[in-house]
Amino acid sequence: MSGFRIAATAVDLAQLRDSLQHPGSGGFCSFEGWVRNNNEGREVSGLEYEAYDALAVIEGGKIVDEAMARYGVLAAQCVHRTGNLKLGDLAVWIGVSSAHRDEAFRACRYIIDEIKHRLPIWKKEHYLTGDTAWVACSHTERAHEHEAPHVHHHAHPRPAEDAGAVAAPPFRPDYSRQTRLREVGDAGQAKLAAARVLVIGAGGLGCPVLTYLAGAGVGTLGIVDADRLDASNLHRQTMYDARDIGERKVDLAARRVTALNPTVTVETRTQPLHPGNAAEVFAQYDLVVECTDDLGSRYLSSDAAVLTGTPLILASVYQYEGQLQVVSGKPGDPCLRCLWPDQPAPGVAGSCVESGVLGPVPGVLGTMQANEALKLLLGLPGAATTDLLLVNLLDHAIQRLPVDPSQGCRQHGGCREVARRALEQAQDDTDVDVHFEHLDEAIAAGFRLIDVREPAEIAQRPIDLPSQAVSSGKITEDTSVFAGGRVLLLCASGKRSGHAARLVRGQGARNVYSLAGGLAALRRRPGRAAG
Amino acid sequence: MTTVNLQYYAQMREQAGSSGEKLTTQAGSLRELYDELRTRHGFSLPADALKVAVNTQFSDWSRALDEGDTVVFIPPVAGG
Numbered sequence: 279m280s281g282f283r284i285a286a287t288a289v290d291l292a293q294l295r296d297s298l299q300h301p302g303s304g305g306f307c308s309f310e311g312w313v314r315n316n317n318e319g320r321e322v323s324g325l326e327y328e329a330y331d332a333l334a335v336i337e338g339g340k341i342v343d344e345a346m347a348r349y350g351v352l353a354a355q356c357v358h359r360t361g362n363l364k365l366g367d368l369a370v371w372i373g374v375s376s377a378h379r380d381e382a383f384r385a386c387r388y389i390i391d392e393i394k395h396r397l398p399i400w401k402k403e404h405y406l407t408g409d410t411a412w413v414a415c416s417h418t419e420r421a422h423e424h425e426a427p428h429v430h431h432h433a434h435p436r437p438a439e440d441a442g443a444v445a446a447p448p449f450r451p452d453y454s455r456q457t458r459l460r461e462v463g464d465a466g467q468a469k470l471a472a473a474r475v476l477v478i479g480a481g482g483l484g485c486p487v488l489t490y491l492a493g494a495g496v497g498t499l500g501i502v503d504a505d506r507l508d509a510s511n512l513h514r515q516t517m518y519d520a521r522d523i524g525e526r527k528v529d530l531a532a533r534r535v536t537a538l539n540p541t542v543t544v545e546t547r548t549q550p551l552h553p554g555n556a557a558e559v560f561a562q563y564d565l566v567v568e569c570t571d572d573l574g575s576r577y578l579s580s581d582a583a584v585l586t587g588t589p590l591i592l593a594s595v596y597q598y599e600g601q602l603q604v605v606s607g608k609p610g611d612p613c614l615r616c617l618w619p620d621q622p623a624p625g626v627a628g629s630c631v632e633s634g635v636l637g638p639v640p641g642v643l644g645t646m647q648a649n650e651a652l653k654l655l656l657g658l659p660g661a662a663t664t665d666l667l668l669v670n671l672l673d674h675a676i677q678r679l680p681v682d683p684s685q686g687c688r689q690h691g692g693c694r695e696v697a698r699r700a701l702e703q704a705q706d707d708t709d710v711d712v713h714f715e716h717l718d719e720a721i722a723a724g725f726r727l728i729d730v731r732e733p734a735e736i737a738q739r740p741i742d743l744p745s746q747a748v749s750s751g752k753i754t755e756d757t758s759v760f761a762g763g764r765v766l767l768l769c770a771s772g773k774r775s776g777h778a779a780r781l782v783r784g785q786g787a788r789n790v791y792s793l794a795g796g797l798a799a800l801r802r803r804p805g806r807a808a809g
Numbered sequence: 810m811t812t813v814n815l816q817y818y819a820q821m822r823e824q825a826g827s828s829g830e831k832l833t834t835q836a837g838s839l840r841e842l843y844d845e846l847r848t849r850h851g852f853s854l855p856a857d858a859l860k861v862a863v864n865t866q867f868s869d870w871s872r873a874l875d876e877g878d879t880v881v882f883i884p885p886v887a888g889g
């Protein structure tokens with residue numbers, strides 16, 4: 279039975295309450311929403327609710343189920359009224375019973391917040407003056423997103439049926455602390471409001487970037503992130519809470535930005551940019567901030583920035599230090615490839631997972647990225663530098679290294695030409711990664727297997743199918759092993775095999791593919807190590 | 810013999826076990842110096858995956874060493 283229903287007539291509360299009786303329940307909590315006599319300064323005489331019933335019942339049932347799962351309560355019920363309601367009438371009823379009181383309170387709160395946010399229910403207010411108005415019920419605050427008691431921005435008028443609540447005025451941002459700066463002023467603030475900034479990665483670097491840019495009043499923030507929040511992120515990703523674990527970062531970040539500054543328009547992408555769309559997406563923004571821990575994304579961003587003339591702020595961190603580089607996108611200015619022409623092989627550049635990182639390190643570098651972004655958008659002095667900045671937070675050494683463009687891509691046709699070729703090559707290689715659930719399917723599909731892992735790894739987790747071992751570091755030494763038929767390279771995660779496959783394709787062996795996700799992505803079968 | 814100041818970043822700092830050192834060397838160029846250091850510290854990165862800077866300017870690997878040069882090796886890093 280669904281825990282949610284729509285009622286066109288008055289509800290029998292005693293019966294509802296009884297339905298939540300459970301032998302294991304030690305607590306019961308209910309919420310009632312009533313029709314009150316005013317909203318946003320207008321005297322209200324009554325309400326009319328209209329629902330898209332079929333959808334509301336499905337979505338409402340989901341919300342009740344979510345609350346039960348999320349807080350582990352024993353039973354929950356919700357009824358929402360439709361039709362004409364008088365002052366003091368019950369508009370919505372929620373009841374939750376559970377072993378302990380805390381989860382009952384939280385589940386109750388979760389259900390009402392989500393209902394306000396997600397249900398296709400519209401409210402028409404009747405005023406004493408005789409006129410009426412439809413009032414949006416969405417975009418209410420959702421307490422479970424930030425349950426810390428001090429973060430309460432009542433950005434939107436509270437719903438009329440929260441009896442007794444004092445309606446807060448609509449949020450009006452106050453940028454006076456930054457407009458007071460002579461170089462910013464109202465003109466600068468207008469530039470920020472008109473700006474569109476894309477932030478790629480909502481992790482350790484992305485958290486301060488998004489927070490500061492939202493606070494500063496950047497008009498539109500795009501957020502790209504495909505990951506879900508993991509407990510191991512929390513020491514450095516300061517926008518998120520323990521209870522957010524498992525949720526998509528892009529959704530959490532969007533909510534956080536909206537909570538911080540409701541006037542910011544947020545655009546989200548749950549898929550990473552790829553060679554086929556990076557330039558097109560970059561062209562939609564005034565500035566891009568690259569905050570991923572992925573070298574491939576960094577190179578793709580540099581190429582897209584050069585090709586579209588979009589300024590790009592790159593940063594990366596390693597343990598206790600970081601690097602910062604601004605790619606201006608202007609002809610003649612250097613890019614990432616001017617420094618390191620090709621993407622290094624996997625494992626050469628350490629990641630946070632492999633090498634570790636102290637939480638504040640991406641915090642510092644991300645904050646510097648946010649500062650560079652504001653400098654560029656506002657045209658502040660010093661914004662034009664393209665130097666590589668090395669920041670060591672152990673000994674506080676900061677080194678500025680001017681990048682000489684004549685020593686970089688210019689020797690290979692210039693940044694634009696180099697970027698164009700790199701994107702073209704990457705697009706050609708999009709079919710490199712192939713998916714299989716079991717390796718014998720690959721063999722059935724006509725692939726020959728080459729295992730590019732190190733001998734010690736192969737010994738630890740052998741594959742019990744015919745394969746040849748050529749470690750990834752030696753993959754380009756003898757191209758004769760790729761002669762004839764389709765070849766599938768495989769490694770533990772798909773990273774080394776993907777890189778190796780692209781390398782040998784670059785040497786002309788177009789028949790070489792990589793097992794996407796590596797051995798880790800295969801389905802295990804009982805009695806077999808892999809396959 | 811030339812005495813130079815060396816600074817290491819990222820995984821090179823880890824592999825060297827320090828963020829820098831003073832070294833007296835017979836190496837004639839940055840490339841020779843790096844080859845010497847690879848043997849000494851077991852640096853895993855080949856020279857062409859690195860940038861090298863001398864006295865806060867990026868340099869060519871063929872550059873000769875001068876007494877008192879500060880040499881910095883910079884690998885690309887990926888964390889975020």
Ligand SMILES: [Zn+2]
Nearest residue numbers: 613616687693
């Ligand atoms: Zn370049």
